[in-house]
Amino acid sequence: MARFTIATWNVNSIRVRLSQVLDWLKTNQPDILALQETKVIDASFPWQDFQKIGYQAYYAGQKTYNGVAFLSKNPLGKITTDLPNLQDLQRRILGATYKDIYILNLYVPNGERVGSEKYFYKLDWLKKIRDYLEQSLYQYPKLIVLGDFNIAPTDDDVYDPTQWCEKILCSTTEREQLKGILDLGFCDSFRLFSQELNSFSWWDYRKNGFVYNRGLRIDLILISKALQSYCNNCKIDKTPRSLDRPSDHAPVVCLFN
DNA sequence: ATGGTAGTAGCACTA
Numbered sequence: 001m002a003r004f005t006i007a008t009w010n011v012n013s014i015r016v017r018l019s020q021v022l023d024w025l026k027t028n029q030p031d032i033l034a035l036q037e038t039k040v041i042d043a044s045f046p047w048q049d050f051q052k053i054g055y056q057a058y059y060a061g062q063k064t065y066n067g068v069a070f071l072s073k074n075p076l077g078k079i080t081t082d083l084p085n086l087q088d089l090q091r092r093i094l095g096a097t098y099k100d101i102y103i104l105n106l107y108v109p110n111g112e113r114v115g116s117e118k119y120f121y122k123l124d125w126l127k128k129i130r131d132y133l134e135q136s137l138y139q140y141p142k143l144i145v146l147g148d149f150n151i152a153p154t155d156d157d158v159y160d161p162t163q164w165c166e167k168i169l170c171s172t173t174e175r176e177q178l179k180g181i182l183d184l185g186f187c188d189s190f191r192l193f194s195q196e197l198n199s200f201s202w203w204d205y206r207k208n209g210f211v212y213n214r215g216l217r218i219d220l221i222l223i224s225k226a227l228q229s230y231c232n233n234c235k236i237d238k239t240p241r242s243l244d245r246p247s248d249h250a251p252v253v254c255l256f257n
Numbered sequence: 258a259t260g261g262t263a264g265t266a267g268c269a270c271t272a
Contacts, residue, residue: 012263012264012272013263013264013265015264016263016264037264037272039264039265063265064264064265064266064270064271065265065270065271065272110271110272112271112272118271150272204261204262204272205261205262205263205272206260206261206262206263207260207261207262209262245263247263248262248263248272
């Protein structure tokens with residue numbers, strides 16, 4: 001397999017974060033960057049800025065909320081924004097092919113609070129994603145599912161598991177839904193490699209969460225079995241989180257070769 | 258502190 005890097009980053013508004021994303025792309029040169037929470041309608045997506053630095057943009061946005069995108073050095077194929085079993089006005093899904101790899105960029109619903117209406121929407125949404133992935137694996141054994149999952153897979157991905165016990169992003173039911181996806185034949189690429197304790201990808205803006213490393217690891221790159229032997233590294237890049245006016249999420253990068 | 262901060266929009270909602 002030719003060397004290939006893919007990354008995911010919830011940017012919390014592409015318009016506010018545009019210069020940071022451009023700088024990060026110039027420095028890191030991933031083949032593909034998947035974005036979440038772009039928060040722009042398609043007509044306002046700043047695709048020209050990315051084209052100038054050698055990236056083609058694919059996007060599915062809406063006003064104010066959600067919005068997903070791919071920035072890619074090479075053209076992507078088979079762009080999908082809705083799944084056969086999941087048609088939603090909320091723009092949270094973007095699928096594309098790159099060579100023989102299928103890539104699914106997800107902005108999983110937050111869920112607000114365990115037991116809330118949004119929580120059940122999240123669980124139902126994840127079940128539909130699972131069913132779609134189960135089918136897709138037949139056609140695309142090489143499958144990458146990445147994005148903001150809004151689930152911390154285990155207590156090792158939580159700065160204070162006691163405080164977060166059975167809270168949104170950490171509840172047993174959410175974790176079981178994620179496990180249901182992993183059990184199809186995916187792994188959490190971050191855990192294929194040794195990592196520092198307390199590695200997180202999201203820190204609350206409030207109460208200096210980043211300064212005290214009070215975070216969660218909710219941004220994931222899941223890879224199917226057919227890709228595992230090619231995966232050489234996965235890491236979280238905390239540097240953009242320390243910039244002025246940052247996103248509350250850090251990029252996660254996965255390398256194949 | 259049923260708080261806190263940020264983005265969008267221009268208020269209240271979402272995260």
